[in-house]
Amino acid sequence: MNAIPHEETTGYDPTAIEEKWRRIWSEHRTNIADIAGAADPFYALMMFPYPSAEGLHVGNLFAFVGNDIYGRFQRLQGHNVFEPLGYDAFGIHSENYALKVGQHPMELIPQNIVNFRRQLERAGLMVDWTKSLATTDPDYYKWTQWVFLQLLKHGLAYKKQAAVNWCPSCKTVLANEQVIGGACERCDTPVEQRFLSQWFFRISDYAERLLTNLDRLDWSETTKTAQRNWIGRSEGAQIIFPATTGGGDVIPVFTTRPDTIFGGTYLVLAPEHPMVAELTSSVYKSAVDRYLALSAKQDVVTRKSSTEKTGVFTGAHATNPATGEDIPIWISDYVLMEYGTGAIMAVPGHDERDFEFASVFGLPIVRVVCAEGEDATTPLSGAFTESGNGVLVNSGRFDGMRVEEAKSAIVEMLTAKSSGSPIVNYRLHDWCISRQRYWGPPIPIIYCDECGAVPVPEDDLPVVLPYVEDFKPDDSGMSPLARHESWYRVACPKCNRMARRETDVSDTFLDSAWYFLRYPSVGIDEVPFDPGITQRWLPVNSYIGGNEHAVLHLLYSRFVTMVLHDMGFLGFDEPYRRFRAHGLIVRNGSKMSKSRGNVVVPDEYIDKWGADAFRMYLMFLGPFEEGGDFRDASISGVKRFLDRLWASVGAATDQGSVDRAPDRDVMRKLHQTIRKVGDDIPRLSYNTAVAAMMEYMNVLRRGERVPARDEVEPVVQLVSPFAPHIAEELWEKLGHSGSVFDSGWPAFDSDRATDETISLVVQVNGKTRGTVSVARDIGQDDAVAAAMQEPSIAKFVTGPPRKIIFVPGRLLNIVA
C-alpha cells in the first residue's frame, strides 16, 4: 500500500496513455481503411475467433497481435492497410455452452461479442471496426445461404443418404475430420454410424486442383504438407473382376499395386457394398446377414481401431483377369466403403492386412514379388511389401520384371482387354454440410411433394433462424427445427402447394469459407461482395491463423473461392496469397485449457503492465510461428525496455538537449537496428526484432550516456508496430502532430550502418585463437601480418603456413 507506483519514477503511465490514444484513434478514424479509394491496398487478415463466454485468452491475443504488427508494419511501408475482425459465432460450441448454462444462444452470443470487443480493443489492434461481422447476423448468413444456392445451381451441392458419424452425446452428425480416433473431437464420446439424408458439396471434384495449386502458394510448408496428406492423392489402377455367379456382374477394385495381380487370391467387399446382397449365395446368406448386422451395429471406434480381422465368405467367386482363375469373394470390415470402390483385390503375399486376413481364414497366399537372393519358392513369413528392388515371379510373361516396370506393363495389358485402367484416387471425400442442430444458418431448401427439393428463391433470403425455446437436440437425428411446424410449414415457391422447409442447418465451416470476401463489402446489402471492391482488395495479402485449421477451414475456403471463380463471381481462384501459421501458447508445457485450469486471461496482465508491454512480451517469448511457454516472470524485461525508451525520449527532448550531436557509433548501431527490424518483421521473426531493439537500447544508454534526439526518434517508429500506444505518445512528445503510423519507416543508410574497422576472426588450424581489429577492406597479406603481431595468436603458429584461408571481412585461418 505504501509501494511507490512505478509510473512516478519514470512518468510512463501505460493505462493513461493507452486510453488516450485509443480515444484519439477512434476520433480521428485512424484505423479505418479507405475501402473505395485506397491506392495501395493491403489486406491483413487474421482468423476470426469464436466468441466464447470465457472471453479472450492469450492464445487468441498472441495471434491477433502477431497479425497486427505485420499490418501496422505494412502501413508504415506506405500501404493502405485493412485489418478487419469479426466473430465466428455459430456452431455446436456455442450451442452446447448455451445448453449447459441454460441461456439462449441468441442472448448469449451478443453478450459474448460485447465482452470480446472490449478485450480486443484494449489490446490496441489496428482493427477497422466499421467493417466487422458476425456469422450469426442474418445480414451475413443471408449470403452464406446464397453461397449454398450457387453451388446447388451448378450441380456442386447434392443430397444423398449416407453413413455419417453420429455423436450420441452431442446428438449430431460430425464431419469425418471432427472425429478424432473414432471419438467426437468435442466430447470424446465414441462415435456411431447412422444413415441420414445429407447435403454434400462436391469438393472431391476439385481434389486435383486443390492439390496442384498448392505449389504456387506462399504458405507455411507445414500447412501445405498437411493439405497434401489430407487430399491423399494416390496413383494406381481400377481393375474389373467379373463375378462368375449372378448375371454378368463386375466388381471394380482400386489398387496401387497392379503389379501384384497374379497374387490376388480373393476379393473383399466392404459390408456396406451395394453388391453384397445379390452376390451372396443362399447357403451363405444367413452367415452374411449376421455379419452385416454385427458390423452395422458396431461403432466406428472399435471398427477402426481394432485390427483383428473378421469376415465372412459370400459363396460367390470372381475371375482374376490376369490368372484366369476363379477366386472367392469375401466380406470384411477392414475394407472401407468410403475409400476407392469399397472393394479390394486381396494380395496376401504383399499386403500386411490381406496377409493377416488370409492367415485367419486359411486363404491361399502366393508370392509374386521377390527381393534379391530370393526366388518364386522362397517362403513368405509375412507380407513382403517393399517394392524398391522387387522382381516379379509367378506372374506369367511378366516374370523377371521390376515392380515399377511391371505396374505399367500390367495396367497396359489389362487396359487392352478392357479389364482395367490407370486411375488416380483421392482420400478427400465430399463435404457433408448438413447439421441436425439448431445454432446455424438454415439450409435454404423447401421440400415439395410435387416439385421435390426446391431452392428458396434468392429474393426470399435470408431464411431466418427462428427464436425457439427448445433448441436442444434429441435422439431422432432430426434438427430441433423439425419440431416447429409453424416454422417449417411453407408454400412451395414453384407450385405454391403446402411444402416443408429443410430443417437442418449448415456446417460452421461454410460460414467461415467465405467471410474474408465479405469484410470489405460490409454494409452493402445488395450483393455478398461488391465486384469493384473485391477486385481492389482481394485476394488477401496476408493471412495468419492457427494450424489447427490447416486442412478444414483453409481447404474449404479455397474450394469455395475456386467455385465462385469458376462461376464468374471472382477474378481469382485462390483466396490467400500468403498464409502463415502461428504457434501455440502453452502454459507450463501444456496447452491452455479450462480443464487444466491454466488459462491465462489477458486483462489482469494488461492492467498490471499495460497493453504495449503485454503485446511486446507475447512477441518476445518465442518465435511467432512456433509459439512458446507463457511465464509471467519475463514480462518485466520488456516493460523495462519501454521504461528506458520513455526515459530516453524524455532526456532527448529536455530543454537544451535538442541540439546534442548524435554519436557516430550509436548511429551505426541505429542503422543496423533499422535494417534488422525491417528484415525481421516480414519474416514474422518478432522475437529477434524485439531483441535487436533492446540491444540498441543498451548501446544508446551504455554508461549512463544521455541520448540525442536523432538517436531515439527513429526507435519510436521501429517500436510502433509492437507498442502502438507508447509510440504515439512519444511521437507526440517529439513534436509531431500526425499519427506515427502515417510517418513512414525510418530510412536505412547502409553507409552509416557499416563499420570502417572490423574485428577479423583469426583461426590457426581451424581453431579460433583471437581477433584482430583491422580495416574493413584489408587484404590477405596485411591480415596475416596483423594477426602475427598478436603474440596470443602467433604462438600457435609453429611452422611456415601451409595454407591460408581468407574470407574477406570475416575470417582468417592459418593452416600450419
Next chain:
RNA sequence: GCGGAAGUGGCGGAACUGGUAGACGCGCUGGACUUAGGAUCCAGUGGAGCAAUCCGUGGGGGUUCGAGUCCCCCCUUUCGCACCA
C-alpha cells in the same frame, strides 16, 4: 505404421548462403545510489582450471582449413493422419 517439426547454459531462446556458439530477456552474483528497496543504474554470468589452456549445441560415425548448420546411422520429444488397398 505413414507424414511433418524439433532436441543448444539454471530457464525462454539467438546464430544470414558452413566462418568468434550462447545475441536478447529472465534468473543469479557483485557494486553504485539509498533509512530501506522486490525501484533504478553499472558490471559479471556455458562447464572445468590459480592460470596458460582444455571441454562443450541428444548419441555415434563422416565430409571440410573450419560443422549447431552438410551427409550416413541411432536415441528422444512433439504434432498431424491412421485397416486409405
